[in-house]
Amino acid sequence: MTALSGFKGLLVIDEIQREPGLFQVLRVLADRDPLPARFLILGSASPEVTRGASESLAGRVERIGIGGFHLPEVGAAAQVAHWLRGGFPLSFLAESDKNSYLWRKSFIQTFMELDLPQFGLKLPPQTFFRFWSILAHYHGQVWNGAEPARALGVGEMTVRRYLDLLEGTFLVRILQPWHANIAKRQVKAPKLYFRDSGLLHHLLGIHTQAELETHPKSGASWEGYALEEVLAAVEPDEAYYWATHAGAELDLLLIKDGRRLGFEFKRVDAPRLTPSIKTALVDLELDHLAIIYPGAQSYALADRVSVLPLAAVATMEGTQGLGL
Numbered sequence: 045m046t047a048l049s050g051f052k053g054l055l056v057i058d059e060i061q062r063e064p065g066l067f068q069v070l071r072v073l074a075d076r077d078p079l080p081a082r083f084l085i086l087g088s089a090s091p092e093v094t095r096g097a098s099e100s101l102a103g104r105v106e107r108i109g110i111g112g113f114h115l116p117e118v119g120a121a122a123q124v125a126h127w128l129r130g131g132f133p134l135s136f137l138a139e140s141d142k143n144s145y146l147w148r149k150s151f152i153q154t155f156m157e158l159d160l161p162q163f164g165l166k167l168p169p170q171t172f173f174r175f176w177s178i179l180a181h182y183h184g185q186v187w188n189g190a191e192p193a194r195a196l197g198v199g200e201m202t203v204r205r206y207l208d209l210l211e212g213t214f215l216v217r218i219l220q221p222w223h224a225n226i227a228k229r230q231v232k233a234p235k236l237y238f239r240d241s242g243l244l245h246h247l248l249g250i251h252t253q254a255e256l257e258t259h260p261k262s263g264a265s266w267e268g269y270a271l272e273e274v275l276a277a278v279e280p281d282e283a284y285y286w287a288t289h290a291g292a293e294l295d296l297l298l299i300k301d302g303r304r305l306g307f308e309f310k311r312v313d314a315p316r317l318t319p320s321i322k323t324a325l326v327d328l329e330l331d332h333l334a335i336i337y338p339g340a341q342s343y344a345l346a347d348r349v350s351v352l353p354l355a356a357v358a359t360m361e362g363t364q365g366l367g368l
Contacts (some may be wrong), residue, residue, distance in 0.1 A: 120355035130242020184264035222284035306333035
């Protein structure tokens with residue numbers, strides 16, 4: 045309090061998760077009137093997972109999520125490399141795929157050995173690495189905590205705690221299901237995605253573009269990669285996925301300015317109109333549904349259905365049909 049109370053103007057505090065006790069100090073400083081200083085707080089974990097950060101700063105703070113490089117920043121020509129290496133700057137900018145792979149390996153080791161203890165998780169790094177590797181095979185799938193719990197020999201609540209930690213440190217995304225008021229049995233468990241495709245590929249043992257193209261998880265990896273780019277570009281008010289036990293599903297449902305937008309991610313050359321897409325259009329009352337693919341041409345597939353290249357959506361070019 046003594047050190048910070050005399051500052052005026054803008055004060056930047058980095059790695060806030062290393063000093064969670066500062067949240068209580070900042071609450072007091074932010075309540076001064078008149079306010080002589082504003083604070084820019086940076087960190088790689090949300091306050092909810094930072095041990096001792098009991099002050100929420102509710103009503104005093106605006107949260108801005110900043111990820112790694114996104115496709116508009118690296119350019120459409122670098123899409124394949126960006127997908128393979130992910131958005132961490134030092135991973136993407138490495139001189140070779142080998143160096144990029146080694147950087148991601150070092151990042152994971154450092155996170156497990158140095159960062160995890162800060163969050164109060166006393167767990168051998170080897171055990172947590174096993175859990176992380178298990179999650180890589182759940183990427184793009186509905187989450188079921190029972191199987192990872194059995195594999196690790198722990199309870200489902202313990203596994204959920206591990207998962208919450210990875211979500212709170214912005215390494216995985218838990219996409220919640222949309223429960224539409226329709227007369228169909230709907231899937232109510234969340235889906236899991238790695239937020240950085242490079243980390244996913246490291247945990248899957250994928251080193252090169254050739255290995256990525258032929259890997260069994262290639263399609264799921266592309267789905268997660270494209271999903272993150274769409275979320276960054278659209279900046280929706282709400283985001284969900286939707287699925288029924290009868291087989292109908294929608295990869296991503298976004299609510300933006302009162303509009304309902306659907307997205308399907310297909311790593312194919314010529315996406316087609318499927319019965320599942322037709323069902324989603326009607327049951328979810330979508331304003332528009334876009335099928336995102338790695339091609340180069342944009343075209344209409346049906347009424348309120350369009351096929352769009354990922355690069356066009358990421359840069360918000362050629363997306364007038366979405367009403368954004």
